[in-house]
Amino acid sequence: MLLGGCRGSPSVPVTVSTNKHKVEVREFSDAVLSCMFHTEREQNPRIEWKKKGKDVSFVYYGGLFRGPFEGRATIQGATVTLQRVTQEDAGEYRCEISAPSDSISLGETNVTLKVLVPPHTPSCEIPSGAVTGSTVQLRCRDQQSIPPATYSWFKDNQPINPPRLQNATYLIDSHTGILEFKAVAKEDTGKYSCRASNGVGPPKMCEGKHMTIEDVNISAVVAGVVVVCLVIAVCGCGGFLLHRNGFFSPGHRGRLSDVLTMSLSSRSNVNYIPPPQEPQDFKHTQSFML
Template identity: 80%
Template sequence: MEGTSLYLPIVILLMQCSPSAPVTVTSNRPKVEVREFSDAELSCMFRTEKDQNPRIEWKKKGNDVSFVYFQGHFKEPFEGRATIEGATVTLQRVTQEDAGEYRCEISAPLDSVSLGETNITLKVLVPPHTPSCEIPSGAVTGSVVQLRCRDQQSIPPATYSWFKDSQPISTPRYANATYVINSHTGILEFKAVAKEDTGRYSCRAFNGVGPAKTCEGKHMTIEDVNVSAVVAAVVVVCLIIVICGCGGFLLHRNGFFSPGHRGRSFWISECHGASHISSQTLHRTEDTSNVNYIPPPQESQDFKHTQSFML
């Protein structure tokens, strides 16, 4: 008993000197993935040193940090569609706008370490939508043809597979294949199409979140090149070029394209004619002005007197 009484004060002293754990915050699911329009649980667990009533806050990171839960209330756009239990938050019917990084903060002013936090990343998964397909209606043999398929809304991004006449087109396993399929970009490329490539093509998008979606099939027709028509067209074009070239050369040789060919001659002839007419008019005017004026004869008074004298 005496020995026990000697160790008791030492044990009590050690208990008083041992440090207590400060506020700690953890999450059992730091990364959460849920389908669009379902509920997402963002777990947050904490332990304090002394403070039995710590302050709980939730924030969302983005271009700016915004409050999700503050002073005991949810903020827009989470008000009315979120609940909290302890420090764990449940968001209801999440959309792409809710995806992002969240932070749970626990403030305990009475603790030696007054603030603790943990981060949770929310990823909202979107099932495939009906992809848009670009399928040409026709092409000529030997040409390069690309068929495109794309779904820009699925998360994670969809992978694509092609069908011809409702039968899957397998991915070629050898280098000299006549076509190539890129399952990530959705491009089916024919290096040199042939007539046997004629058919009805469709594309399917799949990302593992929801059911696969297939675009409406479109028919593509491959036709041979009309060699005789091409040769005839080339011959006609060459003849037109030769005729135009020879005609232009002859016209240029005859001075048709020389500067002022027609306009200058016309102007000179017109000026010469106008000057000739002006000179004739002037000459006539001068001749008219040089004619002597002869007044009409008048009866003399002397004659009258003479006649009277004789009578």
């Protein structure tokens, strides 16, 4: 592999190439971005590396690494090695060779860097309980892994195989991480956990959680419905009888009011005892002469 600037035949102008246009490395490892060139006559071509984005930024310019790459990158010929790359380093890079003495004075090649992230412990949403016959979803998600993780479910530490039949009682989506029970049964009670994997690092599993499936108490539901119906029936019959006897008619309401008034009046007369009168003080109204 030719790493430096070498003069080719006089009929060949500057050419730039790479032996790997797409580079994939794990996070916090080193990434080698290769760049090879030939010049026609130029003895000291200018080497530049740039990173594309919203704005083009310099990686290597004027014989020095710039910005976040300063102090953590090396160059050999025109090939650059980035050390301990992170997601911030992922993107498209361009190697440019300037040869003013050549008939074609500029050549370039592009290299795309993808930084792979191993799975993290996924977040799992597992309900603690449900009733038989209900639809239940268990969710599993790892939002940090690159490439995106795929998911598998376990019950009591045993793998749950994807259903083969269309009328299966449950569904598993390995890409979204959803385990759905169309109608849970008591035998679905158990401890559930989920594993995320993407082939970059070791798989990670969330902590298992127990889900209990219980039957609906039919007797209690029926008894409650019967009691409510009886209360409604009694209230309805009582109201009908009172209305039939004229309890709610204007005349009856007037008579009832008179009776209540008389009762209150008689009670007032019976219970009322006037207070005793105090003796009047004797007052002189006229003087007597002896």
